[in-house]
Amino acid sequence: MAKKLGKQTYVMDTPPTIAGFAAIGSKKEGEGPLGQYFDVINFDSTFSQKTWEKAESKLAHDTVELAVKKAGLSYQDIDCIFAGDLLNQCIGSTFGVRELGIPYLGIYGACSTMAEGLMLAAFLADGGGMQNIIASTASHFCTAERQYRFPLEYGGQRTPTSQWTVTGSGAAVVTAGGGAGPFIRAATVGTIEDKGIKDAANMGAAMAPAAAATIQQFFADTGTRPEDYDLILTGDLGQVGSDLLYELLLREDVDIKSRHTDCGLLIYDPDKQDVHAGASGCGCCASVLCSYILPSVVAGRLKKLLFIATGALLSPTSTQQGESIPSVAHLVYITSEPGQGV
Amino acid sequence: MAKKLGKQTYVMDTPPTIAGFAAIGSKKEGEGPLGQYFDVINFDSTFSQKTWEKAESKLAHDTVELAVKKAGLSYQDIDCIFAGDLLNQCIGSTFGVRELGIPYLGIYGACSTMAEGLMLAAFLADGGGMQNIIASTASHFCTAERQYRFPLEYGGQRTPTSQWTVTGSGAAVVTAGGGAGPFIRAATVGTIEDKGIKDAANMGAAMAPAAAATIQQFFADTGTRPEDYDLILTGDLGQVGSDLLYELLLREDVDIKSRHTDCGLLIYDPDKQDVHAGASGCGCCASVLCSYILPSVVAGRLKKLLFIATGALLSPTSTQQGESIPSVAHLVYITSEPGQGV
Numbered sequence: 001m002a003k004k005l006g007k008q009t010y011v012m013d014t015p016p017t018i019a020g021f022a023a024i025g026s027k028k029e030g031e032g033p034l035g036q037y038f039d040v041i042n043f044d045s046t047f048s049q050k051t052w053e054k055a056e057s058k059l060a061h062d063t064v065e066l067a068v069k070k071a072g073l074s075y076q077d078i079d080c081i082f083a084g085d086l087l088n089q090c091i092g093s094t095f096g097v098r099e100l101g102i103p104y105l106g107i108y109g110a111c112s113t114m115a116e117g118l119m120l121a122a123f124l125a126d127g128g129g130m131q132n133i134i135a136s137t138a139s140h141f142c143t144a145e146r147q148y149r150f151p152l153e154y155g156g157q158r159t160p161t162s163q164w165t166v167t168g169s170g171a172a173v174v175t176a177g178g179g180a181g182p183f184i185r186a187a188t189v190g191t192i193e194d195k196g197i198k199d200a201a202n203m204g205a206a207m208a209p210a211a212a213a214t215i216q217q218f219f220a221d222t223g224t225r226p227e228d229y230d231l232i233l234t235g236d237l238g239q240v241g242s243d244l245l246y247e248l249l250l251r252e253d254v255d256i257k258s259r260h261t262d263c264g265l266l267i268y269d270p271d272k273q274d275v276h277a278g279a280s281g282c283g284c285c286a287s288v289l290c291s292y293i294l295p296s297v298v299a300g301r302l303k304k305l306l307f308i309a310t311g312a313l314l315s316p317t318s319t320q321q322g323e324s325i326p327s328v329a330h331l332v333y334i335t336s337e338p339g340q341g342v
Numbered sequence: 343m344a345k346k347l348g349k350q351t352y353v354m355d356t357p358p359t360i361a362g363f364a365a366i367g368s369k370k371e372g373e374g375p376l377g378q379y380f381d382v383i384n385f386d387s388t389f390s391q392k393t394w395e396k397a398e399s400k401l402a403h404d405t406v407e408l409a410v411k412k413a414g415l416s417y418q419d420i421d422c423i424f425a426g427d428l429l430n431q432c433i434g435s436t437f438g439v440r441e442l443g444i445p446y447l448g449i450y451g452a453c454s455t456m457a458e459g460l461m462l463a464a465f466l467a468d469g470g471g472m473q474n475i476i477a478s479t480a481s482h483f484c485t486a487e488r489q490y491r492f493p494l495e496y497g498g499q500r501t502p503t504s505q506w507t508v509t510g511s512g513a514a515v516v517t518a519g520g521g522a523g524p525f526i527r528a529a530t531v532g533t534i535e536d537k538g539i540k541d542a543a544n545m546g547a548a549m550a551p552a553a554a555a556t557i558q559q560f561f562a563d564t565g566t567r568p569e570d571y572d573l574i575l576t577g578d579l580g581q582v583g584s585d586l587l588y589e590l591l592l593r594e595d596v597d598i599k600s601r602h603t604d605c606g607l608l609i610y611d612p613d614k615q616d617v618h619a620g621a622s623g624c625g626c627c628a629s630v631l632c633s634y635i636l637p638s639v640v641a642g643r644l645k646k647l648l649f650i651a652t653g654a655l656l657s658p659t660s661t662q663q664g665e666s667i668p669s670v671a672h673l674v675y676i677t678s679e680p681g682q683g684v
Contacts, residue, residue, distance in 0.1 A: 097534065105462070106450040116448070313431065318395065
C-alpha cells in the first residue's frame with residue numbers, strides 16, 4: 001500500500017505499471033507537430049456520428065478499446081475504469097464506455113481528469129486489490145465550444161488569452177506491480193485554489209496558482225528539486241498560464257523553467273495553427289501524454305517525469321453568476337524504472 | 343490492502359471506520375418522517391444565498407464542516423475529499439469546499455455519488471496511506487429542476503413516475519482502521535447498465551437494472567444471501583424502481599423484499615407529501631444514510647447493512663438527442679462490528 005510523504009504526496013509501495021496506452025486525434029491534431037505520434041488520426045471530426053456529443057463518446061470508446069488491446073488484455077481483465085470529461089454530466093465518458101461491461105467509477109476534474117484517473121488507478125492497483133484499471137478521458141472542440149461558449153455557427157471572435165479545445169483522447173491501462181513500465185511511483189493530490197480570476201476566456205491565469213501549489217507541495221513533500229527530474233509537464237496552462245506558473249514558483253525560489261513544458265503548447269504549431277494562448281480540454285494533456293510522452297518513457301529517453309494536469313472547476317452558470325474560477329492540479333510521478341521511494 | 347472477491351467485490355483488510363457524519367435538509371425534508379434525525383433543518387431553502395446554485399454549495403460546505411467537527415477533527419487532519427453532485431461541472435461541490443484547503447478529488451456518479459465516494463474513501467484509507475477522507479454530496483430541488491427539467495416559474499405538471507429531488511446533503515469522514523465504527527467492510531463496483539429506457543421522468547425504471555446487477559453480483563461474489571443482512575438499502579429507486587428491482591432479482595431467484603427499503607421512499611411521507619414515485623437526487627440517499635441509518639448502525643440496531651446508491655448517467659443533451667439512460671449502482675457493505683471478510 002502507498003505511504004504518505006509530507007502533506008499531500010503518496011508513494012506507491014510497488015509502483016504500478018502503465019501496461020498499455022492510446023491516443024486518438026482529429027484533423028487539427030493530425031496537422032500539428034505531434035500528429036505522427038497519435039495511434040489514430042481521424043480527419044472526420046464527426047467520427048461518423050450524428051451529433052458532436054456522440055462523436056466525443058465514440059472517441060472515448062475507441063481509445064479505451066485500443067489501450068486495452070495494446071496492453072494485450074480484454075475487457076474481462078479490467079477491474080474498473082476511471083473516466084470523465086467536460087460535458088455536462090460527463091456523457092462523453094458514460095455513453096462512450098457503457099457497452100463495455102467494465103465496472104465504472106466516474107470522476108470530474110475538468111482538464112485535470114487524466115492525472116486524477118491515473119493516480120486513483122495507481123492507488124487501487126497498489127493497495128486496492130485490483131489488477132488492471134483504466135484511466136480515460138476525451139474532449140471535442142465542437143462540444144466544448146457550444147456548451148461553454150457560443151453556438152459553433154456564431155463564429156465569435158476569440159480573445160488573445162483563450163485556448164483551443166483539443167479534439168482528442170487518451171486512455172491508459174494501469175496494472176498492479178511488475179511489468180516493464182512506465183511506472184507510477186508517486187502522486188500528489190491537489191487542493192482547490194482560487195485567486196479571484198473571473199475571465200472564463202483566461203483559463204491559464206485561473207489554473208496557474210493550482211499548478212504552482214501542487215508542484216511546490218510535491219517538492220516540499222519529497223525534498224527534491226526541479227533538477228531531479230527530466231521533464232515537468234503541465235497540461236493545459238498554455239502560454240499565459242505557463243508564464244504565470246514560472247512567476248508564482250520563482251516567488252518561492254523554485255525555478256522550473258529549464259525543465260518545464262506544457263501540453264497546451266506542444267500539440268499545435270503556434271506559427272501555422274493559430275490557437276492564441278495554446279490548447280486545452282481534457283483530451284489535450286491526455287492525448288499528449290499517451291502519444292508523444294509515454295513512448296519516450298518506455299524508450300528510456302525520459303527517465304523521471306512529473307505530469308501535472310490542471311482543471312478549471314467552473315461552469316457557464318457559475319460564470320454567469322459572477323463567480324471566480326476555482327482550479328485544481330494533480331501530480332503523477334512517472335518513471336522508466338520501478339525503483340523505490342521518490 | 344483490500345482483497346478482490348469474485349468479480350467486482352473488494353473486501354477491506356482493516357475495515358475503515360466512519361468516524362463522523364452529518365446531514366442537512368430543508369423545509370420539505372424537515373416536515374418528512376426523518377426530519378427529526380437530521381443534524382440541521384434549515385427552513386430557508388436559499389440558505390441565505392443569492393442563487394440556488396450558491397445555496398447548494400452552502401449546503402455542501404456546511405455539511406462537510408459539521409461532519410469534520412463531529413469526527414473530532416479539523417480540516418488539517420483530512421487527507422482528501424471525494425465530492426460530486428448533479429450540477430453541470432459539479433459546481434455545488436467545487437464551490438462548496440473550495441475554501442477549506444482540503445485536497446480535492448472530484449467524482450461524478452449522479453445519485454450514486456455517496457456510495458462511490460464512500461468506497462473510494464475506504465479503498466484509500468485501507469490501502470492508500472491516507473488517514474481521514476471525506477465522502478460528500480448534496481442536491482437541491484431548485485437547481486436540479488431548472489437544470490434538468492423546466493424553469494421553476496413554469497410550474498410544469500409532473501408525471502406519476504417522477505421523483506422529487508431532495509434539498510439535502512450528507513457527508514462522512516472515513517478513517518483508517520480502528521475506531522468504534524460503523525465499519526466499511528467491503529464494496530462492489532458497479533457496471534453501467536442500459537436497458538433502453540428513454541423516459542427521463544422515470545429514473546426508477548432506468549436505474550433498477552443497475553441496482554439489480556450490482557446486488558446480484560455482490561451475492562455471487564460473496565456467496566451470501568439477502569437473509570444474511572439486516573437491511574438492503576437502495577437509493578433512489580422510488581416506488582417504480584423498487585418494484586422493478588424485486589422483479590428483476592426474482593428472475594434470478596434472489597428475493598430481497600423482506601430486507602429491502604429505498605431511501606427515496608423513506609424521506610417524504612407518501613400521504614402528506616405528494617412526491618409521486620418517491621424522492622431522488624444525490625442528497626437523498628446521502629442524507630438518509632447520514633441522518634437516520636448510520637446512527638442505527640452506531641447503536642448496534644443495524645449490524646449488517648448493504649448500501650447501494652444508484653445513478654442515472656444521462657444529461658438533458660443526451661435525452662434531447664434521443665438517447666436512452668445508462669445507469670450505475672455501487673454497493674458499500676457497512677457493519678457495526680469490524681470483523682473480517684464478509
